[in-house]
Amino acid sequence: MKKLCLILLCLFSMLMSVEAKQFVNITPMPKKMVVGEGTYRLPKSYTVDVAFLADSLQSEATRFVDIIRKTTGCKGKLVKSQKASISMQLDKTIAYEGYRLNVGERGIRVSASSARGFFYAFQTLKKMMPANVMAGMSVDEAQKAVPYFRAEACPEIAHVDIDDEPRFWYRGFMLDCGRHFFTVDEIKHILDGMAIYKYNYFHWHLTEDQGWRFEVKKYPRLTEVGSVASDCRMTDMEKGHYWLGKPYGPYFYTQEDCREIVEYARNLHIEVIPEIDMPGHIMAALAAYPEFSCNPEGEHKVQTYQGGVWTDVLNVGDPKAVQFARDVLTEVMDVFPGQYVHIGGDECPTNAWESNAQCQEHLASLIKEGKVKDLEKHRFRPLQSYFITQMNDHIKARGKKMILWNESVTAGGADLDLIKSTGATIFSWNPCQQGAAIAASLGLDAVITEWGPGCYYINRKQHDGEGEPVAAGTGRKSDQLPAVYAYKPVPDKVMDPNVKKHYAGVQATFWTEHVSDINYFNYLAYPRLLAVAEAAWSPEEKKDFEDFRTRFTADTMLFDLTGRLYGKHFIAK
Numbered sequence: 001m002k003k004l005c006l007i008l009l010c011l012f013s014m015l016m017s018v019e020a021k022q023f024v025n026i027t028p029m030p031k032k033m034v035v036g037e038g039t040y041r042l043p044k045s046y047t048v049d050v051a052f053l054a055d056s057l058q059s060e061a062t063r064f065v066d067i068i069r070k071t072t073g074c075k076g077k078l079v080k081s082q083k084a085s086i087s088m089q090l091d092k093t094i095a096y097e098g099y100r101l102n103v104g105e106r107g108i109r110v111s112a113s114s115a116r117g118f119f120y121a122f123q124t125l126k127k128m129m130p131a132n133v134m135a136g137m138s139v140d141e142a143q144k145a146v147p148y149f150r151a152e153a154c155p156e157i158a159h160v161d162i163d164d165e166p167r168f169w170y171r172g173f174m175l176d177c178g179r180h181f182f183t184v185d186e187i188k189h190i191l192d193g194m195a196i197y198k199y200n201y202f203h204w205h206l207t208e209d210q211g212w213r214f215e216v217k218k219y220p221r222l223t224e225v226g227s228v229a230s231d232c233r234m235t236d237m238e239k240g241h242y243w244l245g246k247p248y249g250p251y252f253y254t255q256e257d258c259r260e261i262v263e264y265a266r267n268l269h270i271e272v273i274p275e276i277d278m279p280g281h282i283m284a285a286l287a288a289y290p291e292f293s294c295n296p297e298g299e300h301k302v303q304t305y306q307g308g309v310w311t312d313v314l315n316v317g318d319p320k321a322v323q324f325a326r327d328v329l330t331e332v333m334d335v336f337p338g339q340y341v342h343i344g345g346d347e348c349p350t351n352a353w354e355s356n357a358q359c360q361e362h363l364a365s366l367i368k369e370g371k372v373k374d375l376e377k378h379r380f381r382p383l384q385s386y387f388i389t390q391m392n393d394h395i396k397a398r399g400k401k402m403i404l405w406n407e408s409v410t411a412g413g414a415d416l417d418l419i420k421s422t423g424a425t426i427f428s429w430n431p432c433q434q435g436a437a438i439a440a441s442l443g444l445d446a447v448i449t450e451w452g453p454g455c456y457y458i459n460r461k462q463h464d465g466e467g468e469p470v471a472a473g474t475g476r477k478s479d480q481l482p483a484v485y486a487y488k489p490v491p492d493k494v495m496d497p498n499v500k501k502h503y504a505g506v507q508a509t510f511w512t513e514h515v516s517d518i519n520y521f522n523y524l525a526y527p528r529l530l531a532v533a534e535a536a537w538s539p540e541e542k543k544d545f546e547d548f549r550t551r552f553t554a555d556t557m558l559f560d561l562t563g564r565l566y567g568k569h570f571i572a573k
């Protein structure tokens, strides 16, 4: 009998401890997290200790207090007192983007070494509260949006001990605004989504064959002509493809718009990386300034068909065209204060150069001067490598760094010595792992944005079930959420630390051939954006799809509140 009682007692306490394990919904999963049994309720009036913190760090607390007041009604005050409800400690031993967060009986303790670390700590804390807090809505507003939403006035937060820092320093998201345009407000909405999941770079693809979206004061026709297509293939989730049947545009961002986006992103600790794609994917610019093409007398137009690779490229053999590219980058660098400038370099056919006298002469003289190699095959490709070095000199002179797509190192005939000399960061998409391996072997940083299996191109169809809206790809297994989640950006075979250190991070990439509105954008991006965020932030060994699925399912309330459509294919039952 005694034995039976003991067994029953053990069973009971086991059950209790299972019950006590609280669900804490944080994506990306922190590096280390221990969940306690109790909860802490934020008092109606609470204090935040900011003693010894510089103003730039205190502003993170101010922003947190403001959002908590707006969403919960709890009123916070910044104080210098060790008895505060929330204490903020500067701890220089913590990694730049890392933080420690302790929620216990007596309150909350947040430590970090930078404003960004405090920002991420507060993002985590907000994520542990009811979804209206992260959504930035009062409970009333939330109930209007989702009638069954429930939350108490002052949030109860689980006891936790978190010690967190990201796996990669580069955690990016790219949006193609060349093929279809997204408004400033829509971009802010996208940035908000990125910040929830701790992305830190917004790669803004601003120019394409189908549209030039960045205002350049020295070349006004770029936006007067280049931002208008005579027609446009639109895509609607219900109707599928349809032609607009009238001009699409003018759609572009003024330099003021760009500054507004940069500032908005800065507050979310996101750096904006502008991309001006050159020397290919530049038809919209050549429609405006045909003199910089290889056949100025020919027909040049803003491309209306949304996909494809076109042979109408910049005349890199013409010093005036090269100066045009420099001038554009000058204005880009005036407007975007970040460290990086992306100059594209993907999918650039050499056909136009091959039949252009200036390019032929330019190549011959570069070979003669020993500046590029004299190749039998892919003879004209070195012209692109050389052009890249010219742009790099210009970017470097402003103290900035250049980014390129992987064709700069994977295209046949690419001059690897020249590319190595630039110190560029390589964004690798196709062949992704091969591109990254070449970049790393050259000592260049690589960012993984796999377009193929386990796809980080999150504009592709996310499922092959009936009724899925038209999109790129097949939606079969390799495009689906579990494959995206399972993809290993750094393969196990990469072991040499001198190579491994060049795997700088990952990026979710969104092309808009098939997406012309924000709802459809959200539908394809979520939840795959979360899967890439977890690859970017969480240690590989912490990843667990079933656990992720539970967290993503809980986040659907946040998506519903903020009007984000999402794919429902893998929601937990």
Ligand code: ACM
Residues within 6 Å of the ligand: 346, 347, 405, 429
């Ligand atoms: C690319 O997908 N063309 C970078």
